[in-house]
Amino acid sequence: MTEQHNLHQRQQLLVKILTFLSNGGNFDQAKQLFDQEFANVDVAEITAAERELIANGLDPREIQKLCNVHVALFKDAIAPGKPTAAFDTPGHPVYTLKLENKIIDSLINDELLSCLKKWQQDGSENDYLKRMRHALKDLLTIDRHYARKENTLFPLMDKYGITAPPKVMWGVDDDIRGYIKKACQLVDQQPLPDKYVIEAAVEKAAQEVLAMIVKEEDIMLPMLAEVATPADWARVRADEDSIGYTLISPPINWQPTEQELADAANKPTNSALGQQFNEIAKQLAATDAQVNQITQRNHQEPAANLPVDPQARIDLATGQLSPEELIAIFKLLPVDLTFVDAADQVRWYSDIPDRIFPRTKSVIGRSVYNCHPPKAQPKVKKILTSFHEGTSDREEFWFSLHGERFIHLEYIAVRREDGTYLGCLEVGQDATYLRSLKDEKRR
Structure with missing residues (x-):
């Protein structure tokens, strides 16, 4: 038996055991079957088996519910990683x-x-x-x-x-x-x-x-x-x-x-x-x-930061700004901005000091769906699908965050003048202070 064939057999047996558990099977029976067939198991085999279940239609949230069961099943048999x-x-x-x-x-x-x-x-x-x-x-x-x-x-x-x-x-x-x-x-x-x-x-x-x-x-x-x-x-x-x-x-x-x-x-x-x-x-x-x-x-490494000509000007239709000026302005805006392109990949975010939701440079080029927890992904998919299809141009949400901050979020479709979809702009704002304002204050 070739190593590849043996690997495939191990994989299918793991999928069988996890499927048995996801269908409400008895843990002790699953544990007994696992112990009979496996002396040890690599973390890659476990996660690949879980991924196959997802690929076959199992909601990731169902695996989420069984996550502790999976850990209990495999814990004593997980092969240790190499120390670094x-x-x-x-x-x-x-x-x-x-x-x-x-x-x-x-x-x-x-x-x-x-x-x-x-x-x-x-x-x-x-x-x-x-x-x-x-x-x-x-x-x-x-x-x-x-x-x-x-x-x-x-x-x-x-x-x-x-x-x-x-x-x-x-x-x-x-x-x-x-x-x-x-x-x-x-x-x-x-x-x-x-x-x-x-x-x-x-x-x-x-x-x-x-x-x-x-x-x-x-x-x-x-x-x-x-x-x-x-x-x-x-x-x-x-x-x-x-x-x-x-x-x-x-x-x-x-x-x-x-x-x-x-x-x-x-x-x-x-x-x-x-x-x-x-x-x-x-x-x-x-x-x-x-x-x-x-x-x-x-798998491609991100491009290195290239030096920017301080004399360069960016034409913004209603005026021109240098890259330095543009970056400084974005850092001062009282809103969080994130741009997702037409391929649903995150391409840019504003780097303001106190973002509502954290962003890191690692997110650039990543699928926007993978930037949200599973329970939020269907809603994100629905919004972006409506933008792609042209049935909607804006979605708006507001909610309390941790019982302390009132957050307003907008998702806005970005299009060319001919209607071609370019991407989605996410605009988030902490509106707690604005809601507290009363009467008037004029210049």
Whole structure:
């Protein structure tokens, strides 16, 4: 039996087991079948199997619901990734992510759950309730940890054709944000709800966060370690500070050494695991033309920043501006701007100091659909389809963000004078202050 044939058999067996679970099959039976057939399994095989389920029509949100089940099924058999010295260097994105995870783990186990247990045992002890409230507010800052992952690591996974894990993981991230927010609301509610209601909400949030740590470190990072280059990690590091960190100070700057860059240049493009995963991904992508095109396009390195002639002028029909003037103006506008071209690829965003939603340079050239969590993708698809077909030119939304900011969003079709579709301009504005204005103030 050839190695390729054996790989195909393993893949189909994994798909069979995951399909059995997605159809409501018994976990113990699935675990027994897995243990009989597999001594170990690579993270690439797991994610490729999940991707095949998605390619065959399973909603990514269904895999999202089973994500913890998949981790429990495979956890003891996952082959460890190869250690990389740079990952243990302060300032490296992997080092930073793991450091945050250690602190988050300690916050949950040593403070939040410990205080919950003591509060349950002694309901008159308000100090434990106060500490739980404080711990949950600290846990809310995990949003920055997830936002950094979604805006720097997910684009890197897209670049190498690893498209299924981000779809699933982003949806789980959003669920976790909701679980933590719910727990915060319950412990702040007056009068307090039943103790067991609070206990269930706090434990649910804690369990999901801890499970995500396993997914990040045992599945996502080993896969990235197989395909990402030192130059890739340098680009990730360059984008991190604009998003922020969870429960740690901004790390020191990190850059790959000349030796690391030289070693990477002499290394084959894909390791055995990378080749294995990408071969499976190519076969699956044959039925998914959009993903295949994105993968090929994103494999190209971004162009270097070229020097701009300070004397150059850009004709804007109603006047001329230099590139320097144009960039400065965009940075001062009180709105977030993002432009998505006619191929639904992100091409530009305004780099203002306090964006409503974070953007990094890694997003440039990425499919706009992969820049949104799974639950939002159908709505994005509907809007852009209506723009492409010419049945709509504008969509408008407004909502409260974290109960503190009132956000107004517009999606506007950009067209030539003859109606040809050029792309979509997203305009976001924090309208909290504007809503508070009263009476008049004239010049």
